Amino acid sequence: xxxxxxxxxxxxxxxxxxxxxxxxxxxxxxxxxxxxxxxxxxxxxxxxxxxxxxxxxxxxxxxxxxxxxxxxxxxxxxxxxxxxxxxxxxxxxxxxxxxxxxxxxxxxxxxxxxxxxxxxxxxxxxxxxxxxxxxxxxxxxxxxxxxxxxxxxxxx
Amino acid sequence: xxxxxxxxxxxxxxxxxxxxxxxxxxxxxxxxxxxxxxxxxxxxxxxxxxxxxxxxxxxxxxxxxxxxxxxxxxxxxxxxxxxxxxxxxxxxxxxxxxxxxxxxxxxxxxxxxxxxxxxxxxxxxxxxxxxxxxxxxxxxxxxxxxxxxxxxxxxxxxxxxxxxxxxxxxxxxxxxxxxxxxxxxxxxxxxxxxxxxxxxxxxxxxxxxxxxxxxxxxxxxxxxxxxxxxxxxxxxxxxxxxxxxxxxxxxxxxxxxxxxxxxxxxxxxxxxxxxxx
Numbered sequence: 001x002x003x004x005x006x007x008x009x010x011x012x013x014x015x016x017x018x019x020x021x022x023x024x025x026x027x028x029x030x031x032x033x034x035x036x037x038x039x040x041x042x043x044x045x046x047x048x049x050x051x052x053x054x055x056x057x058x059x060x061x062x063x064x065x066x067x068x069x070x071x072x073x074x075x076x077x078x079x080x081x082x083x084x085x086x087x088x089x090x091x092x093x094x095x096x097x098x099x100x101x102x103x104x105x106x107x108x109x110x111x112x113x114x115x116x117x118x119x120x121x122x123x124x125x126x127x128x129x130x131x132x133x134x135x136x137x138x139x140x141x142x143x144x145x146x147x148x149x150x151x152x153x154x155x156x
Numbered sequence: 157x158x159x160x161x162x163x164x165x166x167x168x169x170x171x172x173x174x175x176x177x178x179x180x181x182x183x184x185x186x187x188x189x190x191x192x193x194x195x196x197x198x199x200x201x202x203x204x205x206x207x208x209x210x211x212x213x214x215x216x217x218x219x220x221x222x223x224x225x226x227x228x229x230x231x232x233x234x235x236x237x238x239x240x241x242x243x244x245x246x247x248x249x250x251x252x253x254x255x256x257x258x259x260x261x262x263x264x265x266x267x268x269x270x271x272x273x274x275x276x277x278x279x280x281x282x283x284x285x286x287x288x289x290x291x292x293x294x295x296x297x298x299x300x301x302x303x304x305x306x307x308x309x310x311x312x313x314x315x316x317x318x319x320x321x322x323x324x325x326x327x328x329x330x331x332x333x334x335x336x337x338x339x340x341x342x343x344x345x346x347x348x349x350x351x352x353x354x355x356x357x358x359x360x361x362x363x364x365x366x367x368x369x370x371x372x373x374x375x376x377x378x379x380x381x382x383x384x385x386x387x388x389x390x391x392x393x394x395x396x397x398x399x400x401x402x403x404x405x406x407x408x409x410x411x412x413x414x415x416x417x418x419x420x421x422x423x424x425x426x427x428x429x430x431x432x433x
Contacts, residue, residue, distance in 0.1 A: 002181045002183075002184055002185070002186065002189070002297075002298075003184065003185045003186075003297070003298060003301070004177075004181060004185070004186050004187060004188070004189035004190065004191065004298055005187050005188065005189060005190050005298075006189070006190055006191040006194055006195060006296065006298035006299060006302065007298040007299075007301050007302040007305065008302065009190065009195055009302070010194075010195070010198060010293075010298060010299045010302025010303060010306075011302040011303070011305050011306045011309075013195075013198060013199055013202060013302075014258075014259075014302065014303050014306040015306060017202045017203075017205070017206050017258045017262060018251070018254060018255040018258045018259075020206045020210070020258075021206055021209065021210075021254040021255070021257055021258040022250070022251050022254035022255070024206075024210040024213060024214070025206060025209040025210050025213045025254065025257070026213075026232070026253065026254035026257065027213075028213035028214060028216045029209075029212075029213045029216050029228065029229060029232050030232070030236070031216070031218075032213075032216035032217060032218045032221075032225075032229075033218075033229060033232070033233065034218075035218030036218040036219070036221075039218060039219075
Protein backbone atom coordinates (compact mmCIF):
# COMPACT_ATOMS: atom_id res chain seq x y z
CA UNK A 1 0.00 0.00 0.00
CA UNK A 2 2.95 2.25 -0.55
CA UNK A 3 2.82 5.07 -3.02
CA UNK A 4 5.74 5.42 -5.36
CA UNK A 5 6.83 6.27 -8.89
CA UNK A 6 4.94 3.29 -10.31
CA UNK A 7 1.94 5.62 -10.26
CA UNK A 8 3.47 8.03 -12.76
CA UNK A 9 4.78 5.27 -14.94
CA UNK A 10 1.31 3.76 -15.07
CA UNK A 11 -0.15 7.19 -15.86
CA UNK A 12 2.19 7.64 -18.81
CA UNK A 13 1.59 4.10 -20.08
CA UNK A 14 -2.13 4.76 -19.85
CA UNK A 15 -1.89 7.73 -22.20
CA UNK A 16 0.43 5.96 -24.61
CA UNK A 17 -1.88 2.96 -24.91
CA UNK A 18 -4.92 5.19 -25.31
CA UNK A 19 -3.16 7.19 -28.02
CA UNK A 20 -2.15 3.99 -29.80
CA UNK A 21 -5.72 2.69 -29.69
CA UNK A 22 -7.03 5.98 -31.01
CA UNK A 23 -4.52 5.94 -33.84
CA UNK A 24 -4.43 2.31 -34.95
CA UNK A 25 -7.35 0.37 -33.47
CA UNK A 26 -10.41 2.53 -33.34
CA UNK A 27 -10.58 4.07 -36.85
CA UNK A 28 -10.21 0.86 -38.93
CA UNK A 29 -12.73 -1.04 -36.83
CA UNK A 30 -15.23 1.80 -36.91
CA UNK A 31 -14.69 2.10 -40.66
CA UNK A 32 -15.34 -1.62 -41.13
CA UNK A 33 -18.45 -1.42 -38.94
CA UNK A 34 -19.81 1.59 -40.81
CA UNK A 35 -19.09 0.00 -44.17
CA UNK A 36 -20.79 -3.20 -43.12
CA UNK A 37 -23.80 -1.24 -41.88
CA UNK A 38 -23.95 0.53 -45.26
CA UNK A 39 -23.63 -2.80 -47.08
CA UNK A 40 -26.43 -4.32 -45.04
CA UNK A 41 -28.62 -1.29 -45.67
CA UNK A 42 -27.89 -1.55 -49.41
CA UNK A 43 -28.62 -5.26 -49.36
CA UNK A 44 -31.93 -4.75 -47.62
CA UNK A 45 -32.88 -2.02 -50.07
CA UNK A 46 -31.91 -4.26 -53.00
CA UNK A 47 -33.97 -7.10 -51.55
CA UNK A 48 -36.98 -4.81 -51.22
CA UNK A 49 -36.52 -3.58 -54.76
CA UNK A 50 -36.15 -7.13 -56.07
CA UNK A 51 -39.34 -8.11 -54.27
CA UNK A 52 -41.31 -5.25 -55.78
CA UNK A 53 -39.74 -5.97 -59.19
CA UNK A 54 -40.81 -9.58 -58.89
CA UNK A 55 -44.35 -8.56 -58.06
CA UNK A 56 -44.39 -6.20 -61.01
CA UNK A 57 -43.05 -8.90 -63.33
CA UNK A 58 -45.60 -11.40 -62.06
CA UNK A 59 -48.39 -8.95 -62.64
CA UNK A 60 -47.07 -8.23 -66.15
CA UNK A 61 -46.77 -11.94 -66.90
CA UNK A 62 -50.36 -12.53 -65.78
CA UNK A 63 -51.48 -9.66 -67.98
CA UNK A 64 -49.59 -11.02 -70.97
CA UNK A 65 -50.98 -14.48 -70.41
CA UNK A 66 -54.50 -13.17 -70.18
CA UNK A 67 -53.99 -11.07 -73.31
CA UNK A 68 -52.57 -14.05 -75.22
CA UNK A 69 -55.48 -16.20 -74.16
CA UNK A 70 -57.93 -13.54 -75.30
CA UNK A 71 -56.15 -13.17 -78.64
CA UNK A 72 -56.11 -16.90 -79.27
CA UNK A 73 -59.80 -17.14 -78.38
CA UNK A 74 -60.53 -14.33 -80.81
CA UNK A 75 -58.47 -16.01 -83.51
CA UNK A 76 -60.17 -19.32 -83.01
CA UNK A 77 -63.62 -17.74 -83.08
CA UNK A 78 -62.66 -15.86 -86.25
CA UNK A 79 -61.35 -19.01 -87.89
CA UNK A 80 -64.45 -20.94 -86.98
CA UNK A 81 -66.63 -18.20 -88.30
CA UNK A 82 -64.61 -18.03 -91.51
CA UNK A 83 -64.67 -21.84 -91.89
CA UNK A 84 -68.40 -21.90 -91.43
CA UNK A 85 -68.78 -19.16 -93.98
CA UNK A 86 -66.57 -20.97 -96.50
CA UNK A 87 -68.53 -24.18 -95.93
CA UNK A 88 -71.77 -22.30 -96.38
CA UNK A 89 -70.56 -20.70 -99.62
CA UNK A 90 -69.32 -24.02 -100.93
CA UNK A 91 -72.63 -25.61 -100.11
CA UNK A 92 -74.52 -22.83 -101.87
CA UNK A 93 -72.23 -23.05 -104.89
CA UNK A 94 -72.74 -26.79 -105.08
CA UNK A 95 -76.50 -26.38 -104.88
CA UNK A 96 -76.37 -23.73 -107.56
CA UNK A 97 -74.30 -25.97 -109.86
CA UNK A 98 -76.60 -28.92 -109.27
CA UNK A 99 -79.63 -26.76 -109.99
CA UNK A 100 -78.03 -25.38 -113.14
CA UNK A 101 -77.13 -28.86 -114.34
CA UNK A 102 -80.64 -30.05 -113.65
CA UNK A 103 -82.13 -27.07 -115.54
CA UNK A 104 -79.84 -27.69 -118.53
CA UNK A 105 -80.70 -31.38 -118.58
CA UNK A 106 -84.40 -30.65 -118.32
CA UNK A 107 -84.12 -28.10 -121.19
CA UNK A 108 -82.31 -30.57 -123.34
CA UNK A 109 -84.83 -33.29 -122.56
CA UNK A 110 -87.66 -30.89 -123.35
CA UNK A 111 -86.09 -29.97 -126.68
CA UNK A 112 -85.49 -33.62 -127.52
CA UNK A 113 -89.06 -34.54 -126.58
CA UNK A 114 -90.34 -31.63 -128.61
CA UNK A 115 -88.27 -32.72 -131.54
CA UNK A 116 -89.44 -36.33 -131.20
CA UNK A 117 -92.99 -35.14 -130.89
CA UNK A 118 -92.60 -33.00 -134.09
CA UNK A 119 -91.07 -35.94 -135.94
CA UNK A 120 -93.79 -38.27 -134.67
CA UNK A 121 -96.43 -35.75 -135.66
CA UNK A 122 -94.91 -35.40 -139.17
CA UNK A 123 -94.75 -39.16 -139.53
CA UNK A 124 -98.33 -39.61 -138.24
CA UNK A 125 -99.51 -36.89 -140.63
CA UNK A 126 -97.64 -38.49 -143.53
CA UNK A 127 -99.05 -41.87 -142.48
CA UNK A 128 -102.55 -40.46 -142.26
CA UNK A 129 -102.17 -38.79 -145.61
CA UNK A 130 -100.76 -41.96 -147.12
CA UNK A 131 -103.58 -43.96 -145.57
CA UNK A 132 -106.19 -41.55 -146.76
CA UNK A 133 -104.58 -41.46 -150.22
CA UNK A 134 -104.73 -45.18 -150.31
CA UNK A 135 -108.36 -45.09 -149.30
CA UNK A 136 -109.52 -42.12 -151.25
CA UNK A 137 -106.89 -42.21 -153.98
CA UNK A 138 -108.73 -40.10 -156.43
CA UNK A 139 -110.90 -37.96 -154.32
CA UNK A 140 -108.25 -36.21 -152.36
CA UNK A 141 -105.86 -33.79 -153.95
CA UNK A 142 -102.91 -33.26 -151.68
CA UNK A 143 -102.34 -29.79 -152.87
CA UNK A 144 -105.98 -28.85 -152.58
CA UNK A 145 -106.46 -30.29 -149.16
CA UNK A 146 -103.16 -29.01 -147.73
CA UNK A 147 -104.99 -26.66 -145.35
CA UNK A 148 -107.04 -29.47 -144.02
CA UNK A 149 -104.00 -31.66 -143.59
CA UNK A 150 -102.07 -28.96 -141.73
CA UNK A 151 -105.03 -28.46 -139.39
CA UNK A 152 -105.19 -32.11 -138.76
CA UNK A 153 -101.47 -32.26 -138.06
CA UNK A 154 -101.78 -29.48 -135.45
CA UNK A 155 -104.54 -31.33 -133.62
CA UNK A 156 -102.45 -34.46 -133.19
CA UNK B 157 12.80 -16.25 2.71
CA UNK B 158 16.24 -17.34 3.57
CA UNK B 159 14.87 -19.68 6.21
CA UNK B 160 15.01 -23.38 5.54
CA UNK B 161 11.63 -24.43 6.97
CA UNK B 162 8.37 -24.17 5.00
CA UNK B 163 6.87 -20.68 5.36
CA UNK B 164 4.12 -20.12 7.89
CA UNK B 165 0.79 -18.85 6.63
CA UNK B 166 1.55 -15.26 7.45
CA UNK B 167 5.02 -15.49 5.94
CA UNK B 168 3.51 -16.98 2.78
CA UNK B 169 1.01 -14.18 2.43
CA UNK B 170 3.44 -11.40 3.24
CA UNK B 171 5.82 -12.87 0.71
CA UNK B 172 3.11 -12.92 -1.94
CA UNK B 173 2.12 -9.35 -1.17
CA UNK B 174 5.65 -8.02 -1.57
CA UNK B 175 6.41 -6.23 -4.81
CA UNK B 176 9.50 -6.64 -6.84
CA UNK B 177 11.12 -3.21 -6.49
CA UNK B 178 14.26 -1.52 -7.71
CA UNK B 179 15.15 -0.77 -4.09
CA UNK B 180 13.46 -0.95 -0.75
CA UNK B 181 10.66 1.50 -0.09
CA UNK B 182 11.33 3.98 2.72
CA UNK B 183 8.11 5.11 4.34
CA UNK B 184 4.62 5.33 2.94
CA UNK B 185 5.52 7.52 -0.02
CA UNK B 186 8.80 7.13 -1.84
CA UNK B 187 8.94 8.54 -5.35
CA UNK B 188 12.23 6.83 -6.15
CA UNK B 189 10.76 3.33 -6.03
CA UNK B 190 9.32 1.44 -8.99
CA UNK B 191 7.25 -1.74 -8.74
CA UNK B 192 8.99 -3.63 -11.51
CA UNK B 193 6.52 -6.54 -11.50
CA UNK B 194 3.45 -4.30 -11.78
CA UNK B 195 5.05 -2.30 -14.54
CA UNK B 196 6.18 -5.40 -16.40
CA UNK B 197 2.77 -7.03 -16.36
CA UNK B 198 0.73 -3.88 -16.96
CA UNK B 199 2.89 -2.72 -19.86
CA UNK B 200 3.09 -6.24 -21.25
CA UNK B 201 -0.67 -6.79 -21.08
CA UNK B 202 -1.34 -3.31 -22.39
CA UNK B 203 0.91 -3.89 -25.39
CA UNK B 204 -0.63 -7.33 -25.93
CA UNK B 205 -4.11 -5.78 -25.88
CA UNK B 206 -3.41 -2.91 -28.24
CA UNK B 207 -1.28 -4.93 -30.66
CA UNK B 208 -3.81 -7.74 -30.94
CA UNK B 209 -6.53 -5.18 -31.49
CA UNK B 210 -4.42 -3.21 -33.97
CA UNK B 211 -3.68 -6.40 -35.88
CA UNK B 212 -7.35 -7.26 -36.07
CA UNK B 213 -8.17 -3.65 -36.95
CA UNK B 214 -5.61 -3.59 -39.76
CA UNK B 215 -7.22 -6.66 -41.31
CA UNK B 216 -10.76 -5.65 -40.46
CA UNK B 217 -13.12 -6.45 -43.26
CA UNK B 218 -16.52 -4.94 -43.78
CA UNK B 219 -17.63 -8.30 -45.13
CA UNK B 220 -18.17 -11.38 -43.01
CA UNK B 221 -15.91 -10.96 -39.95
CA UNK B 222 -13.85 -13.73 -38.40
CA UNK B 223 -14.54 -14.77 -34.83
CA UNK B 224 -11.81 -12.65 -33.29
CA UNK B 225 -12.81 -9.64 -35.33
CA UNK B 226 -16.44 -10.15 -34.34
CA UNK B 227 -15.44 -10.38 -30.68
CA UNK B 228 -13.44 -7.15 -30.89
CA UNK B 229 -16.29 -5.52 -32.78
CA UNK B 230 -18.72 -6.45 -30.02
CA UNK B 231 -16.51 -4.75 -27.44
CA UNK B 232 -15.85 -1.74 -29.67
CA UNK B 233 -19.52 -1.29 -30.34
CA UNK B 234 -20.40 -1.63 -26.65
CA UNK B 235 -17.81 1.01 -25.74
CA UNK B 236 -18.87 3.23 -28.63
CA UNK B 237 -22.52 3.12 -27.56
CA UNK B 238 -21.65 3.93 -23.96
CA UNK B 239 -19.38 6.78 -25.04
CA UNK B 240 -22.09 8.23 -27.27
CA UNK B 241 -24.57 8.18 -24.41
CA UNK B 242 -22.26 9.81 -21.89
CA UNK B 243 -19.88 12.14 -23.72
CA UNK B 244 -21.91 14.39 -25.97
CA UNK B 245 -19.10 16.07 -27.87
CA UNK B 246 -18.22 14.11 -31.04
CA UNK B 247 -14.83 15.81 -31.16
CA UNK B 248 -13.92 14.68 -27.64
CA UNK B 249 -15.25 11.21 -28.38
CA UNK B 250 -12.59 10.75 -31.04
CA UNK B 251 -10.11 10.37 -28.21
CA UNK B 252 -12.33 9.44 -25.28
CA UNK B 253 -14.01 6.44 -26.92
CA UNK B 254 -10.73 4.70 -27.89
CA UNK B 255 -9.45 5.57 -24.44
CA UNK B 256 -12.43 3.86 -22.87
CA UNK B 257 -11.84 0.83 -25.08
CA UNK B 258 -8.21 0.69 -23.99
CA UNK B 259 -9.20 1.04 -20.35
CA UNK B 260 -11.75 -1.76 -20.57
CA UNK B 261 -9.59 -4.28 -22.38
CA UNK B 262 -6.42 -3.45 -20.50
CA UNK B 263 -7.98 -3.56 -17.05
CA UNK B 264 -9.83 -6.73 -17.94
CA UNK B 265 -6.55 -8.40 -18.89
CA UNK B 266 -4.77 -7.12 -15.77
CA UNK B 267 -7.63 -8.36 -13.60
CA UNK B 268 -7.61 -11.68 -15.42
CA UNK B 269 -4.08 -12.32 -14.13
CA UNK B 270 -5.87 -13.08 -10.86
CA UNK B 271 -7.25 -16.25 -12.41
CA UNK B 272 -3.80 -17.76 -12.90
CA UNK B 273 -2.78 -20.02 -10.04
CA UNK B 274 -1.32 -17.67 -7.41
CA UNK B 275 1.98 -19.52 -7.22
CA UNK B 276 2.50 -20.31 -10.90
CA UNK B 277 4.31 -17.21 -12.13
CA UNK B 278 6.10 -16.48 -8.80
CA UNK B 279 7.51 -20.03 -8.83
CA UNK B 280 8.70 -19.71 -12.42
CA UNK B 281 10.24 -16.35 -11.56
CA UNK B 282 11.73 -17.87 -8.43
CA UNK B 283 13.39 -20.53 -10.53
CA UNK B 284 14.94 -17.72 -12.58
CA UNK B 285 16.22 -15.97 -9.45
CA UNK B 286 13.44 -13.42 -8.95
CA UNK B 287 12.14 -13.92 -5.44
CA UNK B 288 9.28 -11.44 -5.26
CA UNK B 289 6.58 -11.18 -7.87
CA UNK B 290 3.02 -9.90 -7.88
CA UNK B 291 1.27 -10.71 -11.10
CA UNK B 292 -1.94 -8.66 -10.81
CA UNK B 293 -1.07 -5.05 -11.65
CA UNK B 294 -4.58 -3.84 -10.83
CA UNK B 295 -4.05 -5.06 -7.24
CA UNK B 296 -1.31 -2.44 -7.00
CA UNK B 297 -2.62 0.86 -5.65
CA UNK B 298 -0.01 2.75 -7.65
CA UNK B 299 -1.29 1.32 -10.91
CA UNK B 300 -4.96 2.02 -10.26
CA UNK B 301 -4.29 5.49 -8.84
CA UNK B 302 -2.03 6.14 -11.80
CA UNK B 303 -4.88 5.40 -14.15
CA UNK B 304 -7.43 7.38 -12.14
CA UNK B 305 -4.98 10.30 -12.02
CA UNK B 306 -4.75 10.12 -15.78
CA UNK B 307 -8.54 10.38 -15.89
CA UNK B 308 -8.33 13.37 -13.54
CA UNK B 309 -5.86 15.07 -15.88
CA UNK B 310 -8.21 14.42 -18.78
CA UNK B 311 -11.11 15.89 -16.79
CA UNK B 312 -9.08 19.05 -16.13
CA UNK B 313 -7.98 19.22 -19.76
CA UNK B 314 -11.51 18.90 -21.12
CA UNK B 315 -12.90 21.31 -18.51
CA UNK B 316 -10.49 23.99 -19.68
CA UNK B 317 -10.89 23.10 -23.34
CA UNK B 318 -14.69 23.07 -23.40
CA UNK B 319 -15.46 25.86 -20.95
CA UNK B 320 -12.44 28.07 -21.45
CA UNK B 321 -9.93 28.74 -18.68
CA UNK B 322 -11.70 31.82 -17.31
CA UNK B 323 -15.08 30.19 -17.16
CA UNK B 324 -13.63 27.10 -15.54
CA UNK B 325 -11.91 29.13 -12.81
CA UNK B 326 -15.12 31.06 -12.33
CA UNK B 327 -17.01 27.82 -11.95
CA UNK B 328 -14.47 26.50 -9.45
CA UNK B 329 -15.40 29.35 -7.10
CA UNK B 330 -19.10 29.82 -7.79
CA UNK B 331 -20.41 26.27 -8.07
CA UNK B 332 -22.13 24.49 -6.48
CA UNK B 333 -23.50 27.01 -3.90
CA UNK B 334 -23.57 30.35 -5.69
CA UNK B 335 -21.61 33.44 -6.69
CA UNK B 336 -21.63 35.32 -3.36
CA UNK B 337 -17.99 36.22 -2.43
CA UNK B 338 -18.43 34.71 1.03
CA UNK B 339 -19.19 31.39 -0.60
CA UNK B 340 -16.08 31.32 -2.79
CA UNK B 341 -13.81 29.48 -0.36
CA UNK B 342 -16.54 26.98 0.43
CA UNK B 343 -17.25 26.37 -3.23
CA UNK B 344 -13.59 25.96 -4.00
CA UNK B 345 -13.10 23.56 -1.11
CA UNK B 346 -16.08 21.52 -2.29
CA UNK B 347 -14.70 21.37 -5.82
CA UNK B 348 -11.31 20.23 -4.57
CA UNK B 349 -12.90 17.57 -2.40
CA UNK B 350 -14.96 16.44 -5.37
CA UNK B 351 -11.92 16.05 -7.59
CA UNK B 352 -9.91 14.23 -4.94
CA UNK B 353 -12.83 12.00 -3.98
CA UNK B 354 -13.56 11.08 -7.56
CA UNK B 355 -9.98 10.21 -8.34
CA UNK B 356 -9.21 8.34 -5.14
CA UNK B 357 -12.45 6.37 -5.14
CA UNK B 358 -11.99 5.59 -8.83
CA UNK B 359 -8.57 4.08 -8.23
CA UNK B 360 -9.35 2.57 -4.82
CA UNK B 361 -12.44 0.74 -6.02
CA UNK B 362 -10.53 -1.29 -8.58
CA UNK B 363 -7.57 -1.77 -6.28
CA UNK B 364 -9.73 -2.88 -3.37
CA UNK B 365 -11.63 -5.45 -5.39
CA UNK B 366 -8.55 -6.94 -6.98
CA UNK B 367 -6.50 -6.87 -3.81
CA UNK B 368 -9.23 -8.62 -1.84
CA UNK B 369 -9.70 -11.15 -4.61
CA UNK B 370 -6.00 -11.87 -4.73
CA UNK B 371 -5.87 -12.25 -0.96
CA UNK B 372 -8.71 -14.74 -0.98
CA UNK B 373 -6.97 -16.75 -3.69
CA UNK B 374 -3.91 -16.86 -1.40
CA UNK B 375 -5.96 -18.06 1.54
CA UNK B 376 -7.51 -20.75 -0.63
CA UNK B 377 -4.03 -21.71 -1.79
CA UNK B 378 -3.05 -22.05 1.86
CA UNK B 379 -5.93 -24.47 2.36
CA UNK B 380 -4.66 -26.54 -0.52
CA UNK B 381 -1.14 -26.40 0.85
CA UNK B 382 -2.33 -27.88 4.13
CA UNK B 383 -2.16 -31.36 2.61
CA UNK B 384 -0.08 -33.50 4.95
CA UNK B 385 -1.47 -36.99 4.55
CA UNK B 386 -3.89 -36.81 7.47
CA UNK B 387 -7.66 -36.99 7.12
CA UNK B 388 -8.18 -33.46 8.45
CA UNK B 389 -5.65 -31.96 6.10
CA UNK B 390 -7.23 -33.94 3.25
CA UNK B 391 -10.56 -32.36 3.98
CA UNK B 392 -8.88 -28.96 4.02
CA UNK B 393 -7.29 -29.71 0.67
CA UNK B 394 -10.66 -30.73 -0.76
CA UNK B 395 -12.15 -27.54 0.67
CA UNK B 396 -9.41 -25.62 -1.07
CA UNK B 397 -10.28 -27.20 -4.41
CA UNK B 398 -13.98 -26.48 -4.01
CA UNK B 399 -13.49 -22.94 -2.68
CA UNK B 400 -10.92 -22.20 -5.36
CA UNK B 401 -13.31 -23.33 -8.08
CA UNK B 402 -16.20 -21.30 -6.74
CA UNK B 403 -14.11 -18.20 -6.12
CA UNK B 404 -12.49 -18.38 -9.56
CA UNK B 405 -15.87 -18.69 -11.28
CA UNK B 406 -17.22 -15.80 -9.22
CA UNK B 407 -14.08 -13.84 -9.98
CA UNK B 408 -14.76 -14.04 -13.72
CA UNK B 409 -17.75 -11.84 -13.01
CA UNK B 410 -15.78 -9.52 -10.74
CA UNK B 411 -12.90 -8.88 -13.12
CA UNK B 412 -15.28 -8.10 -16.00
CA UNK B 413 -17.50 -5.96 -13.83
CA UNK B 414 -14.59 -3.99 -12.35
CA UNK B 415 -13.14 -3.36 -15.81
CA UNK B 416 -16.56 -2.21 -16.98
CA UNK B 417 -17.09 0.02 -13.93
CA UNK B 418 -13.69 1.62 -14.33
CA UNK B 419 -14.43 2.31 -18.00
CA UNK B 420 -17.89 3.70 -17.26
CA UNK B 421 -16.60 5.99 -14.51
CA UNK B 422 -13.87 7.21 -16.83
CA UNK B 423 -16.54 8.14 -19.36
CA UNK B 424 -18.82 9.65 -16.72
CA UNK B 425 -16.10 11.83 -15.19
CA UNK B 426 -14.92 13.05 -18.59
CA UNK B 427 -18.55 13.59 -19.59
CA UNK B 428 -19.09 15.68 -16.45
CA UNK B 429 -16.10 17.82 -17.39
CA UNK B 430 -18.05 18.80 -20.52
CA UNK B 431 -21.07 20.06 -18.61
CA UNK B 432 -21.37 23.48 -17.07
CA UNK B 433 -22.96 23.85 -13.67
